[in-house]
Amino acid sequence: MAVHAHPDDESSKGAATAAYYTSLGDEVMVVSCTGGERGDILNEGMPQAALAMARRDLAGLRRREMAAAQSVLGIQHRWLGYVDSGMARDDGTFPPGSFASIPLEISAEPLVALVRSFKPHVMITYDENGGYPHPDHIRAHVVGVEAYRAAADPARYPDAGEPWQVSKLYYDRIFNPGRLNAVYDDLLETAPESPLVSRLRDMRGWMREPDVDITTRIPAGEFFEARDRALRSHASQVAPDSPFFFWPNDVQRRAWPTEDFQLIDSKVTTQMPETDLFAGIENAG
Incomplete structure (x- = not known):
């Protein structure tokens, strides 16, 4: 299970890894904490019909884009259901009801329920800085870590399902x-x-x-093209030739053919460095 702040984050942070594991028959679920409603239109070169929808109903368009990326990667997907916070206002506050403004004990419960129903062995989220300091990214970190810890505790969130112990927690280190x-x-x-x-x-x-301590390098180079197709599915957010996102894949496979993660907590024994997020789990118990 990978916990992300907005639709498109799943495609820029670990998409090749998700495609790699689905190709092996593993179940992968991406959780989008918000709908990205307060995002900007970052690609004015979209077809006119899509551009008109982006200006009229960005939230609706981003749901369509997420569905397209989900299809490319072969993953399961769930919306946590919160509203994009945008950046903090001048006084440091956020719009009422937005993700960053909701108390943790409220915003974490739906994710705890997803963890207990999906029963992942591995969770991936961002570090304390959110990967970059957007309020929703930082909040996704806080909520993700809370759900990882709380899901196994029967005394916490008792209405969110039967307890489940996730075996390993990772931070995304793709951009390094x-x-x-x-x-x-x-x-x-x-x-x-x-x-x-x-x-x-x-x-x-x-x-x-x-x-940072990169503990785990996933050999996902074969799936860089799938990652790029998923990214381009988010056309309102990603220009098709963006030099920030799209580097020649043959060069990447030569120079850095992995996607990288940092193991933060493990309930199983594993040896470093890892090449598999599930290392140690198959021997647990």
Whole structure:
């Protein structure tokens, strides 16, 4: 189970991994905490009919886009049902009823219920900074960790179903400086005249996250094209030639053919580094 803030996050953060595991016959569920209602239209090059719908009913369009991405990846999908918070207002508050404004004990219960009904062995969410500091991403982290901890406790959320112990909790580490630098170095050697080289050079200037402990690298390179198709399904949010998202897949498979995660908590014994999110689970119990 992967917990995301908005529709499109599932396609930019771990989509190749989701496609990889569904190809193996594993069940994968993505949870979108909000509908992305307060997002901006980031692709003015959409067909006119879709652009008109985006301006009239962005929430409805984003549901259609999510359904298309779900079909590409072969995943299950659930809406947690909360409204996009947008960015904080000048006074630091959020619109009433939006995801970031709702008390944790209320907003976590639907996710606890999903965990107890779906019974995942693995949960993936964001780190404390939300991957990037959008309020809904930070809230998705808080709600995801709360659900991971609470789902196994029969004394908590007693109306949300029978308790279930998730075996492992991971943070998404897909966007990391090592990956960016590896792709940049490969392009610099093999295609130095590519306009993407200067774009990645600029990204290296601001993408200087502190080193993180990547514990788990999933060999998902075969599914980068599926990831890209899922991303392009979110046409209101992702331009089809966006240099932020779309790098040559042959270069990526040479330079960095994995999607990366950090194991935060485990109820089973596993050895590092991992190449499988389910490592140790098959031997548990």
